[in-house]
Amino acid sequence: MQTRIDPMQTGSVLTGTIIKAIGGLYTVESPSGVFDFRARGIFRNRGQSPMVGDRVQVKNGVIDQLLPRKNNLIRPPLANLDQLLFVVSMYKPAPNLLLLDKFIAIAEYKQITPILVVTKADLEDPAPLVEIYQKAGIPVYVVEYAIPRTVDAVAACLSGKVSAFTGNSGAGKSTLLNAIDASLQLETGSISEKLGR
Ligand SMILES: Nc1nc2c(ncn2[C@@H]2O[C@H](COP(=O)(O)OP(=O)(O)OP(=O)(O)O)[C@@H](O)[C@H]2O)c(=O)[nH]1
Ligand SMILES: [Mg+2]
Structure with a gap:
């Protein structure tokens, strides 16, 4: 049985899929549950923005990495x-x-x-x-x-x-x-x- 993790806890890592993105708040569905996160500022600086459908890695309560996309649309922004x-x-x-x-x-x-x-x-x-x-x-x-x-x-x-x-x-x-x-x-x-x- 999987133990329930606290995604905000220091050192925690979670992988999931963005199912909703509104005003810089991302809802991520993961095996441990559904949680809202913000993304690291670095994405904006790189002109990269997380989108619904993205597989992401969350570290210490913040979206830290976007996993490679199979495909994406720009308008509306949807991945995979x-x-x-x-x-x-x-x-x-x-x-x-x-x-x-x-x-x-x-x-x-x-x-x-x-x-x-x-x-x-x-x-x-x-x-x-x-x-x-x-x-x-x-x-x-x-x-x-x-x-x-x-x-x-x-x-x-x-x-x-x-x-x-x-x-x-x-x-x-x-x-x-x-x-x-x-x-x-x-x-x-x-x-x-x-x-x-
Ligand atoms: N007669 C008929 N009317 C339909 C059918 N499907 C939808 N409608 C009607 O068409 C109108 C528009 O339907 P919506 O489902 O709101 O259309 P939508 O694609 O969501 O439109 P937006 O949200 O504006 O993008 C509504 O009044 C529906 O009741 C159908 O198969 N037959
Ligand atoms: Mg509609």
């Missing part, structure tokens, strides 16, 4: 992704395929598996879009909230992988994440509708 889920809605907002193709190319280049998740299929037939991307070898999931197994399929593809969701405002990212995990309780709709896009 296995897959990127592109949430594309069939209607309002309509799909922007040029942008989608660019992002898929970037993901492939960074060795991140691109996955297409199609929403609002109840409002417009997704078949033509699905066909294009399936033919190109991209995994495609069509989500229909009236058919729960379509949500379960997306949830299942997340298992054991580090994933990020991206997509236009209003595409249905928060709605989907809430359907996958109701405890998230993400706000949906309001902002996009106020902006009218």
Whole structure:
């Protein structure tokens, strides 16, 4: 059985993954628990900044070392992704395929598996879009909230992988994440509708 360590204790060393980064405070998930730390000033001086997904070593209660990254994105700053889920809605907002193709190319280049998740299929037939991307070898999931197994399929593809969701405002990212995990309780709709896009 692992003894619980005090990560702030002098001489303690802990390795974990950053799961949240806000205002210079980093939440690190480790085998001994989840803790908040700051990072050594040296990272800023080197123009290196810890990001969500980074594997880090914490010494004496401070993030001391960033372990080598498999890949990373700059905006949003995310490291060590296995897959990127592109949430594309069939209607309002309509799909922007040029942008989608660019992002898929970037993901492939960074060795991140691109996955297409199609929403609002109840409002417009997704078949033509699905066909294009399936033919190109991209995994495609069509989500229909009236058919729960379509949500379960997306949830299942997340298992054991580090994933990020991206997509236009209003595409249905928060709605989907809430359907996958109701405890998230993400706000949906309001902002996009106020902006009218
Ligand atoms: N008809 C229909 N509406 C959907 C579907 N998915 C999402 N919506 C609606 O679309 C609106 C926007 O959904 P959100 O989940 O808030 O979109 P988002 O991608 O999180 O948007 P931002 O947070 O602004 O980036 C909400 O009113 C949802 O109820 C769908 O599959 N069908
Ligand atoms: Mg949202």
